[in-house]
Amino acid sequence: IGDAIQGVSANTLLILGGRSVEGIQDGEWWRLVTSMFLHVSIAHLAWNMFLRSVVLWMLERYLLGYRLLFVYGAAGIAGSLVSCLQTPTGIVVGASGAVSGLIGAQIVFLLEYRGVISSKIT
Numbered sequence: 001i002g003d004a005i006q007g008v009s010a011n012t013l014l015i016l017g018g019r020s021v022e023g024i025q026d027g028e029w030w031r032l033v034t035s036m037f038l039h040v041s042i043a044h045l046a047w048n049m050f051l052r053s054v055v056l057w058m059l060e061r062y063l064l065g066y067r068l069l070f071v072y073g074a075a076g077i078a079g080s081l082v083s084c085l086q087t088p089t090g091i092v093v094g095a096s097g098a099v100s101g102l103i104g105a106q107i108v109f110l111l112e113y114r115g116v117i118s119s120k121i122t
Contacts, residue, residue, distance in 0.1 A: 007041040010091045018091040021084050036076040038093035048095045055102045062109060075101015 014020060017034030024031055039045040056068075063071060079097010 007044075013038055013040070013091045013093050018093045019080050019083060020091050021088045024084065032077050032080040033073070035080055035093045036095050036098050039095075040093060044094060048099060051099045052095070052102065055099065055106055059102060059106055059109065063105065071101060071105050072098050075099075075104070 010018075014023075016038055017031055018038055019031045019035035039048065059071075060068060076095060076098030079100060080092070082097065083092045
């Protein structure tokens with residue numbers, strides 16, 4: 001349990017599907033997806049789960065089922081691609097790109113429906 005709290009080794013993350021530019025260049029495109037579901041530690045996982053739950057409480061009512069899954073997946077893959085540019089060496093894991101995409105979707109939703117939302121509040 002100590003490893004789970006302090007973190008997982010880079011080699012283990014690579015074996016499990018962590019995002020590495022070298023792997024993607026070698027044709028391991030699946031790493032763009034699997035890296036979203038890996039986390040370095042319990043604290044890393046807990047933080048992503050907390051952020052996801054804060055954002056999802058509103059979005060899940062309006063982006064049901066496949067639409068929410070599409071936004072989450074597309075944002076996660078986009079985040080993985082951007083991380084290839086930002087961190088071309090090393091192993092990258094986590095759902096921050098997907099969570100950021102959900103936050104972006106929530107901002108778009110709030111801007112799109114601001115009139116409806118404000119009339120329900122007042």
